[in-house]
Amino acid sequence: MFVLIVGCGRTGSRVARHLIQQEGNEVSVMDRDPEAYARLEVGLERPWSELGGKFTVGAALETEALELAGIEKADAFVASTNGDNTNIVISQIARERYGIDKVVARIMDPARAEFYGGRGLEIICPTSIAAGMLGEALGYPATGTVS
Amino acid sequence: MYLLVIGAGKVGTNLSRELIEQGHEVTLIETSQKRYQAIEPLFEHRIQLGDASELWVLERAGIQRADMVIAVTGDDEDNILICQVAKEKYGVPQIIARVNNPRNKQHFDLLGIAPVVSSTSLILSFIEHGVPQKGLIRLLDLGSEGIEIIEVLVAEDSPVKDRSVQEVELPERTLLISILREGKGFVPESDSVIRGGDRILAVLDPDQEEGLKAAFGTR
Numbered sequence: 245m246f247v248l249i250v251g252c253g254r255t256g257s258r259v260a261r262h263l264i265q266q267e268g269n270e271v272s273v274m275d276r277d278p279e280a281y282a283r284l285e286v287g288l289e290r291p292w293s294e295l296g297g298k299f300t301v302g303a304a305l306e307t308e309a310l311e312l313a314g315i316e317k318a319d320a321f322v323a324s325t326n327g328d329n330t331n332i333v334i335s336q337i338a339r340e341r342y343g344i345d346k347v348v349a350r351i352m353d354p355a356r357a358e359f360y361g362g363r364g365l366e367i368i369c370p371t372s373i374a375a376g377m378l379g380e381a382l383g384y385p386a387t388g389t390v391s
Numbered sequence: 392m393y394l395l396v397i398g399a400g401k402v403g404t405n406l407s408r409e410l411i412e413q414g415h416e417v418t419l420i421e422t423s424q425k426r427y428q429a430i431e432p433l434f435e436h437r438i439q440l441g442d443a444s445e446l447w448v449l450e451r452a453g454i455q456r457a458d459m460v461i462a463v464t465g466d467d468e469d470n471i472l473i474c475q476v477a478k479e480k481y482g483v484p485q486i487i488a489r490v491n492n493p494r495n496k497q498h499f500d501l502l503g504i505a506p507v508v509s510s511t512s513l514i515l516s517f518i519e520h521g522v523p524q525k526g527l528i529r530l531l532d533l534g535s536e537g538i539e540i541i542e543v544l545v546a547e548d549s550p551v552k553d554r555s556v557q558e559v560e561l562p563e564r565t566l567l568i569s570i571l572r573e574g575k576g577f578v579p580e581s582d583s584v585i586r587g588g589d590r591i592l593a594v595l596d597p598d599q600e601e602g603l604k605a606a607f608g609t610r
Contacts, residue, residue, distance in 0.1 A: 305467065305495055329444050329468040333498060341501055355446040356472075359480055 246270045248318040250304050250334055251325030255350060255370075257283035259322060264295050272298035274313040275325075304334045320346035328353050335365050392416070395457045397443040397473050398464030399426055402489065404433070406463065411437065418452045422464075444472050446480070454481045463489040467498070474504045505535040526609030527600070530592070539597050540568075547587040549608040557581040562602025565595040 247263055249256050252275035261284065264271045273284060278301045284292040292299065302309020304325055315321070321338040323331035328351050335349040348366045351357040357369035376386040392415050396407045399421035407419045419438040421427045427440040441448035443462075454460065460477040462470040470488045477483040490496050490509035499507045519528050531540040545552055551559050556567055556579045569576045569592040570583065576592075577583075585591065595603060604610075 305492075305498060307494075307497070327468060329466070329472040333468045333471050333502070336502055337498060353445060356444070356476075359446070359476065363479070 245319045246272070246314065246317055247320045247322065248272045248274070248310075248313055248315055248338075249322040249324060250274045250310075250313075251323065251331070251350075252277075252280035252283055252299075253324065253326055254283070256322065256324035257286070259324065260284055260297065261286075261288060264292075264297050270296060270298075272300065272314045272318070274300045274302055274304075274309060276301065276303045304330050305337075310334075310337075315342050315344075318342070318344055320344065321348070323347070323349040328356055332356065332360055332365070335360075339365070392458040393453070393456055394418075394459045394461060395420065395443075395449070395452055395454060395477075397460065397462045397470075398489075399430055399434075399438060400463070400465060402463045403461075404430055406461065407434065407437070420448065420452055444469055444476075446476065449473075449476065449481070454483065457481070457483050459483065459485040459487070461487045465491055467491050467495040471499060471502060471504055475502060506533065526607070527604060532597070537596055538594060539600075540592060540594050541600070541603070542571075543591050543593065543603065543607050543609055545585055545587055545589045545591060546608065549587065551585050551607055552587045553584060555582050555584050559585070560606055562595070562599040562606065565593055565599050565603055568592050568594050 245268065247269060249260050249271065252273050256273065260271050260273045263269045281299050284297065284299065298314065300309060300313035302312065315338065321344045323335045325331055331349040331351060335347045338344045339347045348368060351360065351367050351369050352371050354369050354372045357367045357372065361367040379386055394410055394415055394417050396403050396417060396419045399419050403419060407417050410417050417437055419434055420441055420443045421438060422442045424440060427438065431438055439452055443449055454477060460474065460483045462473040464470055467490060474486040474488045477486050488499060488504050488507045490499060490507045493509050493512045496507060496509060516528060516530065526544050528542045529539055530542055533539060567579060570579050570585065571590040572586065593603060
């Protein structure tokens with residue numbers, strides 16, 4: 245599977261490292277900060293590029309950068325920049341312009357996560373997940389969606 | 392009308408002031424505390440501090456009863472999101488979005504955010520109008536209404552040169568509305584003859600652009 249991950253922070257780089265170590269995956273990562281590359285190699289035995297990984301510097305909305313990073317042939321797309329709105333917008337671009345079926349976006353704000361989740365985007369909301377788990381750790385498991 | 396203006400930069404504040412003077416009810420939303428404090432004395436209860444991409448901030452400002460939402464922040468992703476939410480979640484009848492980077496216009500189009508205003512594109516179109524280089528210039532684009540006004544230059548080798556307006560085979564839903572010649576414009580009659588170097592204004596359905604280009608031999 246060819247996966248494009250936009251946003252190489254703690255989350256994006258971690259997903260990228262996890263995926264590239266699975267057999268048969270090709271992983272391309274994009275970030276506007278060239279320094280973000282260093283995060284990809286933390287704890288890896290061989291350099292990212294030697295494992296077949298790709299890294300492109302570019303802003304999320306730049307079509308040219310996305311295409312350079314391989315969006316046209318991506319089977320899956322992960323939006324994990326530090327901006328909720330950026331993630332929402334690029335996920336829709338990935339799905340509607342490039343026709344990628346598997347598009348997952350990380351959205352911190354539960355309200356936006358709920359609205360866009362209802363519009364067919366696959367959303368991971370770390371805030372709701374953490375809130376639920378914290379409540380559970382205190383002995384009060386969540387009964388519904390925490391928003 | 393009740394209007395929400397998102398982003399209290401130069402565009403947002405000047406626009407809000409004009410709208411208030413015209414008698415509209417306006418709420419301006421600004422996310423930067425510093426900016427908010429600087430202009431709060433001017434707008435008083437008409438400005439609220441908050442990130443308008445958070446739904447509760449929009450709801451606090453009364454988006455449910457807004458007639459129009461105008462997103463003019465300096466961030467294109469924010470403008471897209473705010474307009475999308477306004478239209479699709481709260482059913483706001485009219486939205487207007489600012490495009491900061493004209494290259495992002497394609498994303499607004501893709502996601503159905505219209506109309507959009509881009510000062511960069513607008514200035515570029517005026518420059519092109521003054522110094523015509525390309526054959527076809529969009530003067531007014533009302534995409535959501537399915538209509539635009541364009542200007543097309545008649546080249547010396549154009550098939551319409553030295554022919555009358557009625558002889559030009561125009562595509563459907565297209566009308567020639569004016570001929571600009573030697574610094575003056577006039578509304579053409581059916582027997583007006585088009586000359587090389589004329590600039591023609593046409594109103595048309597944006598889908599007919601290619602057909603119009605073909606009729607005028609514009610590359």
